Amino acid sequence: MFSTVKDDMSIESTLISKERKNAKFPVEELTNVWDGGKEETELRRKIVKLFEDDPVLKSPPICTMTREERFTKATRKSAYIYRNLIPNNGLHPGSREFEHFSRAMPIENNLLVHMIAFIPCIKSFGSQEQVAKWLPLALNLNIIGAYAQTELGHGSFLRGIETEATFDKKTQEFVINCPKVSSMKWWPGDMGLNANHALVMANLIIDGKEYGMHAFIVQIRDLSTHMPLPGVTVGDIGSKMGFEAIDNGFLYMKNVRIPRENLLNKNSEVKPDGTYVKKASDRLMYGSMVNLRVNLPKSQAIDVLAKACTIAIRYSAVRRQGLLNPGGAEVAVLDYTLQQHKLIPQLATVYATKFAGEGIIKKHQAFLQNMAKGNISDLAEIHALSASFKASVSEQCTEGVEVCRRACGGHGYSQASGLPFLLCKITPSCTYEGENTVLYLQTARYLVKCASKQAADLPESIAFLVQPIQDMKGSITSLDNLIICFKNSAALCVQGVSKKVNEMSNKGLAMHEVWNKSSVQLVKSAKMYVMQYIIGAFVSFVTEVKCSEPIKEILQDLCCLYGLHYINTHSGEFLKLGVLSAHHCTLAEETEIQLLEKLRPNAVGIVDAFDFTDSSMESCLGAYDGNVYERLFDMAKLSPLNKEKVHQESYRHLRPFLLEGRDILEGVKSKN
Amino acid sequence: MFSTVKDDMSIESTLISKERKNAKFPVEELTNVWDGGKEETELRRKIVKLFEDDPVLKSPPICTMTREERFTKATRKSAYIYRNLIPNNGLHPGSREFEHFSRAMPIENNLLVHMIAFIPCIKSFGSQEQVAKWLPLALNLNIIGAYAQTELGHGSFLRGIETEATFDKKTQEFVINCPKVSSMKWWPGDMGLNANHALVMANLIIDGKEYGMHAFIVQIRDLSTHMPLPGVTVGDIGSKMGFEAIDNGFLYMKNVRIPRENLLNKNSEVKPDGTYVKKASDRLMYGSMVNLRVNLPKSQAIDVLAKACTIAIRYSAVRRQGLLNPGGAEVAVLDYTLQQHKLIPQLATVYATKFAGEGIIKKHQAFLQNMAKGNISDLAEIHALSASFKASVSEQCTEGVEVCRRACGGHGYSQASGLPFLLCKITPSCTYEGENTVLYLQTARYLVKCASKQAADLPESIAFLVQPIQDMKGSITSLDNLIICFKNSAALCVQGVSKKVNEMSNKGLAMHEVWNKSSVQLVKSAKMYVMQYIIGAFVSFVTEVKCSEPIKEILQDLCCLYGLHYINTHSGEFLKLGVLSAHHCTLAEETEIQLLEKLRPNAVGIVDAFDFTDSSMESCLGAYDGNVYERLFDMAKLSPLNKEKVHQESYRHLRPFLLEGRDILEGVKSKN
Missing domain, CATH: 1.20.140.10 (Butyryl-CoA Dehydrogenase, subunit A, domain 3)
Incomplete structure (x- = not known):
């Protein structure tokens, strides 16, 4: 839509080349020091290239998308990475390649809390049988889990957390409740829209006695329809400063029942008769x-x-x-x-x-x-x-x-x-x-x-x-x-x-x-x-x-x-x-x-020497070639507000006054 | 769509009431000190109320809108304020009421640069006749002007500005040109989509000789169709940190011709024969x-x-x-x-x-x-x-x-x-x-x-x-x-x-x-x-x-x-x-x-005592009643990502894996 504006030669690119000629040390060697060795540099570059060359992971620049587009794109990419790219290339968590993932991942990606909090917590808090049951499901994205600790009214002060899990001996279930508005789970990443399970930190209550914070696996959405389950109110908390692609969520639970087995019981257990058994120190x-x-x-x-x-x-x-x-x-x-x-x-x-x-x-x-x-x-x-x-x-x-x-x-x-x-x-x-x-x-x-x-x-x-x-x-x-x-x-x-x-x-x-x-x-x-x-x-x-x-x-x-x-x-x-x-x-x-x-x-x-690729920065000012002004102009052309040469919605409000202006100015001209 | 979650009594509201009872000074008097007197407080409140009660100025909370919606809403509101609300209430620039406008204006409004830079510059740089011609048009929004000084490649260093205005004796016109990509005007508020004129700061050239920066009025869009005029490339520069409602713009001009009269000539003038006349010191x-x-x-x-x-x-x-x-x-x-x-x-x-x-x-x-x-x-x-x-x-x-x-x-x-x-x-x-x-x-x-x-x-x-x-x-x-x-x-x-x-x-x-x-x-x-x-x-x-x-x-x-x-x-x-x-x-x-x-x-x-109204802050945490958690929840419900209980676009990417999960979990259940 816009005319092409381009200089024959970019002075800026010439200037940055000169800077590179004037550097007084071998850049590649410093990159190796940064990475921890030549081999690590090579491995990192291999992984970064694998991700960056993959056509499925391409998308428009972040600064041209709405929040909703960013959320959808990030979810699509992450699902593809964890289910296709990683297993298809034999890259496993814990492998040396995995160390370089943070450099290779798309700038915006979702399901991160599922990977770095939900999964590790199952491992930390779950018994062997529980880990055997939940871990493969979670690793394959068959279930997507949020780590639901923080509440609307409490963050840092864990003892203040208000959500309750009351043991019901008759049904052998825990009944999960948020007693107040402020007890609603709030902030957990992936929880608003993508997760169908949550690892809920709640105050355990047996026969009216409180036993403090414990971790429970709570299903929050139906696995076929993805609809919230009865008693569950869940959604996105809205726009934030940062992490806009992520569906940080709220979760209000009213009489949500989960089986006794869903208390993660590596460190402590509730027996069928309601007996509470402490197995290991919380210090762990x-x-x-x-x-x-x-x-x-x-x-x-x-x-x-x-x-x-x-x-x-x-x-x-x-x-x-x-x-x-x-x-x-x-x-x-x-x-x-x-x-x-x-x-x-x-x-x-x-x-x-x-x-x-x-x-x-x-x-x-x-x-x-x-x-x-x-x-x-x-x-x-x-x-x-x-x-x-x-x-x-x-x-x-x-x-x-x-x-x-x-x-x-x-x-x-x-x-x-x-x-x-x-x-x-x-x-x-x-x-x-x-x-x-x-x-x-x-x-x-x-x-x-x-x-x-x-x-x-x-x-x-x-x-x-x-x-x-x-x-x-x-x-x-x-x-x-x-x-x-x-x-x-x-x-x-x-x-x-x-x-x-x-x-x-x-x-x-x-x-x-x-x-x-x-x-x-x-x-x-x-x-x-x-x-x-x-x-x-x-x-x-x-x-x-x-x-x-x-x-x-x-x-x-x-x-x-x-x-x-x-x-x-x-x-x-x-x-x-x-x-x-x-x-x-x-x-x-x-x-x-x-x-x-x-x-x-x-x-x-x-x-x-930090060796960031242009596409890992999405920066018109920071690209390797230094051609800053043409890049800024090219990016501006993509602004959603530039879709048409005249923004009709705003023009509509101004038009009557502008037409007056036209008449006055034409009157002036014809008088001259 | 979401279930209502509400406490019988908000502890938070009770707490903030107690704070107010404990304050050891008359709040209203401090407000008067802040405003500069009791009368000023009253006047300010009157103006703020006038704006806030006006149904035309109501709109959804900013944090629930896209940038495009914010731009459109801000333009609509500003046009209404400057053309209706202000004149209909007899509020004139320079009046005592005007002092309180910054407190009364909607949080996001446009045409501000038109008001505080374009109009004052016409007054500062224009001759009496020029002011007489342009000022009423500008005040009535018959023309909307940007103050086009900053360029892509130059901001603080004014002498570095590259846009040229070359005098053409034959046609008695100035020919405006941006010689390079970096010479493009960049940043001016209102310029991208709303303005049809620009006060362009450019290097005056007569017979090959440079005379330094001067101010020219350049029409950039047609007054009937709002389409950019020939030689003009204009648009929005894209998303920014702050002022998202404003169409900060780019403006590239190639052989754009304006009449000789459009050089604002209070301080210096170009005669028809190309003679340059300095009339007053630039220090002014x-x-x-x-x-x-x-x-x-x-x-x-x-x-x-x-x-x-x-x-x-x-x-x-x-x-x-x-x-x-x-x-x-x-x-x-x-x-x-x-x-x-x-x-x-x-x-x-x-x-x-x-x-x-x-x-x-x-x-x-x-x-x-x-x-x-x-x-x-x-x-x-x-x-x-x-x-x-x-x-x-x-x-x-x-x-x-x-x-x-x-x-x-x-x-x-x-x-x-x-x-x-x-x-x-x-x-x-x-x-x-x-x-x-x-x-x-x-x-x-x-x-x-x-x-x-x-x-x-x-x-x-x-x-x-x-x-x-x-x-x-x-x-x-x-x-x-x-x-x-x-x-x-x-x-x-x-x-x-x-x-x-x-x-x-x-x-x-x-x-x-x-x-x-x-x-x-x-x-x-x-x-x-x-x-x-x-x-x-x-x-x-x-x-x-x-x-x-x-x-x-x-x-x-x-x-x-x-x-x-x-x-x-x-x-x-x-x-x-x-x-x-x-x-x-x-x-x-x-x-x-x-x-x-x-x-x-x-x-x-x-x-x-600062006396900010709730609607002037749009803050769930800062509202007068202290009822923070219910407000946060009510706002979250308005997140565009919560339009449906299941976000279909993202669910589409996850669905195959989740159905696998359903089958595995149902298999586990049926085995038990």
Whole structure:
């Protein structure tokens, strides 16, 4: 419908090619480091290609579809992937290929909660017979299940959950009820329209006595007609900021009856006569909740920030604005120190959190091996670390995506940039799987407990909290000193708040009041604790990684930048604790600017090394060829509002006034 | 379609009523203070009621509509308002009633750029005859105009704009051309579908010579058919983060011819023989640009944050989560110090920026009176102040809205909360009407210039930059000391960066490099400068306002909280400058917590005093009655995805697998 508008040569593509020529390191090698080896890179590319080449998985750009189209498309694709693509190519959950799925999946896909929550929960909570019955059905999408825990009125505070499962001895059934509007299940993904079963967390009641939260499998829709079953009110909760393709749902249950066997009874059981039998500790449940939290940051936050960096840095290399040198040519915005100061620290965050996260995954794997042997002594530590890490990473990466988005000026608001989509994808990670503030407080509770112990009684990675403060030797900007600086700060912070808590409670203030009044500082101490972990883990990685010298140098620079940027944006914390002096801070600021300047020529290369395909980003600003303006125009043409040259519906309302205008203007003309 | 789910009594409504009983001040009086007097409150309510009662302006909730429906509805409403509602009620631009329009307008409305940019620009750039011709047409919507300045490839850097207007002596016409894809006009509101004219900013060329940017009126669509005219490619740019109802457009012009009279020629003219005549200074143009920037923060940022506070605080008063006291009842989240620490400082920001903004409007009015007399000596100061104020307020309020949104947990992601809409409305204010980073640098340039002068040569409000640092007497937390603290910090910050700039340039570094290398600190100094203005203005207001004692105390507490919260979140800046000690900081932190506790019982009352109607917020969480859960459920029922009990399109893709599941499960059953 629109005339073709095209330049003979795109200046922008020429500019980005120059950037690539100027990069001072082998990009492919950095990709291998990122992936964890050359073989992993190849495997990832194979899987990504398999998905991207599949014609069934093609669809129009997300930013041109309505929510309803996005939902339908995502459901169709996911059904195809899980039932055809994956089994037909012999890719099984747990296989090495599976590790790369998050990079290969279409940008929007459904049934994810079915895969990552419903199925694992059956495994965690179900007896062997229950797993044998339900698991194959679920894996084959013969049943589609939601994980129905959160209610309209309660999320983080599990004990507040109101849905009830009352045992009816006569019929050997549980009767599920939501006693109030606020007890309705609310938010679970896949639940509104696609699921026909739900794993319902409900308060078990036998003979009028409450036994707390248990997991029940409840069928909610008919398997032939897909109609909601009697007593079930289920539907989509409506539009959200993020995850628009998913049918997050509501589920109100009134006297819905399920057989006794549908209580998942690995840990506890209800006998036919109503006897309640506890078989295993609930603490084991935490082990599986930690699992999700440990694996979440990479695909849901770190990769998202890496994409945002790719978009913003490529765009900043081709977007020109103003003259740095009055006599010279217009320069790329990436040549401005302020733009570097916005974007390059985000790159550092991607690397820091990625490698620190891998450290946690390793710790968690060791924990799981111990747990299999019945040893859960590390549970408290891994919980405290993974909780604060999830909170810190989701916060840092969300903030980073927003910095990248705003650094793209006006075009960063356009859905065609892909950046609003990334922001809406990442920001919910601050709230789901544990609200960040709640998680920080849980970590702080552990830290305050540790602060009252002897070093010998603490895990090695925590002992520094109660050991003497270390001195920094030499420049503040060395990696070793950064570690010391953050460790000292974390220790002083935790000790400070612990002392305050003790003083207040010694004065006779009730513990819950002490805790509430100290909570701002408690959160700060949890943040500083996890920061010292991230810095330490990143430094270890950088020190140990085997790679060529130019790559090593880039990683060291990013590591140093990460620490210094945090110090410079939170200098008050370090100064108040007396860990750093004003002079240190000045040096940290100056060094940061120098590092930005040094990393600048490699910036495009570093984001190239993330190796995101164009179709995995759907971004007109971030495509590999840098041809941003033609892409924006091509995308705009697809706007549903452009279907006709005149939008008839809106024109209808304006037409009478415009015709008046025509008459007046023609009158003026004829008079002339 | 859905069963009715309703409680006999909403606990939430009872809770919010209790909050209101506990408020310790007369809410209506605070509303009057906010509005600027009892009469203004009444007038505002009258206008709001006029709009809200009008049946033509009713429509379904925004979160249940597609973008296309939103666009059509907004256009219909705006046409009705400007052509019927306003003239029929004798409400004229410039009238006292008009001041309250931003509170009365439907949440989404179109033709705004036509009203606030196209029309004012005709007045600013047009000769008397031109104004006489175009203004009545525009006011009556006989023509609808876009303000076409920004291009695909250029925004902030005006000299980079590429569209050309070449004078053709033979035909006495200008020939408008976009030489490249990147020269296409891009972003202007109303331009894509509704406008039939555009005020095009283009580079004037006469006989091959360039004369820089000028404003031309270009007709782009036919007045009878609304079809794009020959040579014009125009349409909607697609979906955005925010302002989805508006048809921000693209406009590509190829050999579009307009009569010579269509150059707006108040300041400069092209004679029939091609002679170029300059009639007035371009500096006058800045005066009118400042106008928009001075008036923007209130309706586009401060009121938006006030709404977000209303929603988050009302919700936090009825949302219950966990036990503060292990033996006690579940408490409202607003009882947690951490929740107060998130939300109540945002309330303080609303008040601080509102009253500081009114100070700038007054300064600007005085400036306009002087300008009318030919005196523009205050232009530099008002520009520097309004630029950094717009940047700082848009940043603070955007951050505040996001804090409010996240403080609402999961429901803050739901569009039904109204919060994602507010975030998408406010965040663009960081970029439009001057990108914030660019604005801060403009302010900094002025400040550095001032720092090299004598106090006597500077405007009174700037002289402190070069005067001796003042001592604080007594407690850091007094309002007087807060002013001193921020003034000292601003002065030291500006002096510090000025010294650095001088040193570097004395060493022979080129000025543009000096500027680039200092830019991080330059931005910091502009931020601190505008903060001292805001604090000073808020303290003045609080000191001078006539009101009852309880209101005075609330305003004083909010003022103190605003200053202390900023100090506590930016303590590094104050410590590095030596303005505050670590001891001061500890005191500031403790005092902040005390103020939160003190303000807590009045929080719901304070947001009630903003007096937003339920329909002006479209928020299930923020409605006056506190009945959040029933409202969320009622809204969810309206989700377009719930039209049928089974979503046929998605079910189609899943059905084969589900039928397999039915057969397997029935097989299991029959075996049992």
